[in-house]
Amino acid sequence: MLLSEPIHDAGVARLEKEAEIQVLQEASSEALARAITGADAVIVRLVPVTAEVIAAGQRLRVIGRHGAGLDNVDLPAATRRRIPVVYVPQANSISVAEHAIGMMVALSKHLFDLDQAVRTGEWQRRQVIVGMELEGKTLGVIGLGAIGRLVAEKGRAAFHMRVLGYDPYVSALPAGVERADTLAALLREADIITVHVPLAAETRGLIGRHQLAMCKPTAYLVNTSRGEVVDTIALAEALHAGRLGGAGVDVFPVEPPPSDHPLLHAPRTMFSPHAASHTEESLQRMAVSVAEDVLLVLRSERPRHVGNPEVFTK
Numbered sequence: 663m664l665l666s667e668p669i670h671d672a673g674v675a676r677l678e679k680e681a682e683i684q685v686l687q688e689a690s691s692e693a694l695a696r697a698i699t700g701a702d703a704v705i706v707r708l709v710p711v712t713a714e715v716i717a718a719g720q721r722l723r724v725i726g727r728h729g730a731g732l733d734n735v736d737l738p739a740a741t742r743r744r745i746p747v748v749y750v751p752q753a754n755s756i757s758v759a760e761h762a763i764g765m766m767v768a769l770s771k772h773l774f775d776l777d778q779a780v781r782t783g784e785w786q787r788r789q790v791i792v793g794m795e796l797e798g799k800t801l802g803v804i805g806l807g808a809i810g811r812l813v814a815e816k817g818r819a820a821f822h823m824r825v826l827g828y829d830p831y832v833s834a835l836p837a838g839v840e841r842a843d844t845l846a847a848l849l850r851e852a853d854i855i856t857v858h859v860p861l862a863a864e865t866r867g868l869i870g871r872h873q874l875a876m877c878k879p880t881a882y883l884v885n886t887s888r889g890e891v892v893d894t895i896a897l898a899e900a901l902h903a904g905r906l907g908g909a910g911v912d913v914f915p916v917e918p919p920p921s922d923h924p925l926l927h928a929p930r931t932m933f934s935p936h937a938a939s940h941t942e943e944s945l946q947r948m949a950v951s952v953a954e955d956v957l958l959v960l961r962s963e964r965p966r967h968v969g970n971p972e973v974f975t976k
């Protein structure tokens with residue numbers, strides 16, 4: 663059993679009862695391809711499981727993805743080899759939703775600027791750093807799945823926000839969420855925009871230059887979904903030009919982002935290193951759940967969460 667990155671001890675303990683574990687020293691696809699040759703199972707967090715990695719895993723019987731998205735696993739390549747890809751839906755939804763709300767609060771109150779002002783002896787900057795109340799503002803939620811629904815609910819319950827939701831694939835919206843018929847309608851009205859779609863061909867670049875131009879110049883954008891969903895160069899330009907109020911970004915197209923990436927030098931931004939799901943509770947739930955599903959497959963039993971269920975029927 664190969665782990666591309668360390669996972670919570672509770673998951674390791676679960677695995678060790680039935681398997682011998684090896685953790686990669688370097689979290690990369692290349693290192694994974696080299697180490698996978700003798701493994702019958704692999705669990706990855708963010709390391710891409712490419713077709714090359716899968717081809718190198720001659721003995722591979724199961725791929726475990728420690729998290730909800732499956733965009734870093736070449737699902738068709740796994741399916742061709744009839745290798746089930748198990749994953750962990752919803753185990754991190756609460757943490758990611760809380761992180762998005764945390765970014766909304768921190769941005770709208772300029773908490774990091776205020777913190778800096780005290781540390782650098784610029785107490786009087788409080789005259790010019792003026793925040794915004796969330797109460798009564800419009801929260802635009804793009805993607806109303808597990809995480810988006812929680813953010814919508816918390817925005818309404820905690821801050822009495824008006825919530826607009828855009829998700830063409832959801833027929834019934836959660837109570838109290840108004841449907842935006844188009845993405846443009848949401849972008850034009852929202853004071854805070856929060857993105858919770860999976861990365862797919864359709865969502866790559868969903869928020870680009872054109873979409874950013876539709877936003878209110880005071881709007882805050884929070885992205886905890888996937889880096890490629892937002893055009894980060896266009897986002898940096900909008901922030902530099904004062905065409906957007908601010909941005910909270912947990913995910914980047916290349917992680918970590920290069921130090922000269924313009925977004926890192928844009929004003930009114932706050933970042934986290936793809937850490938929205940990094941709470942004790944969520945890391946434990948993800949590790950235990952993926953470990954159990956991987957072990958089920960190794961015992962030739964049916965896993966609970968599988969991204970390519972057709973491998974069991976064809």
Ligand SMILES: NC(=O)c1ccc[n+]([C@@H]2O[C@H](COP(=O)([O-])OP(=O)(O)OC[C@H]3O[C@@H](n4cnc5c(N)ncnc54)[C@H](O)[C@@H]3O)[C@@H](O)[C@H]2O)c1
Pocket residue numbers: 729730731732752754755758804805806807808809810828829830831832858859860861864865886887888912913936937938939940
């Ligand atoms: N930052 C992190 O650490 C972290 C952790 C967990 C998940 N995520 C990301 O968040 C994403 C959402 O997670 P989730 O658990 O809510 O997923 P989910 O599958 O429950 O919900 C995704 C929603 O997006 C909607 N959607 C798909 N395409 C859309 C489009 N073009 N426009 C609008 N809506 C669209 C779907 O209909 C679905 O309702 C994941 O796919 C993952 O990429 C990030």
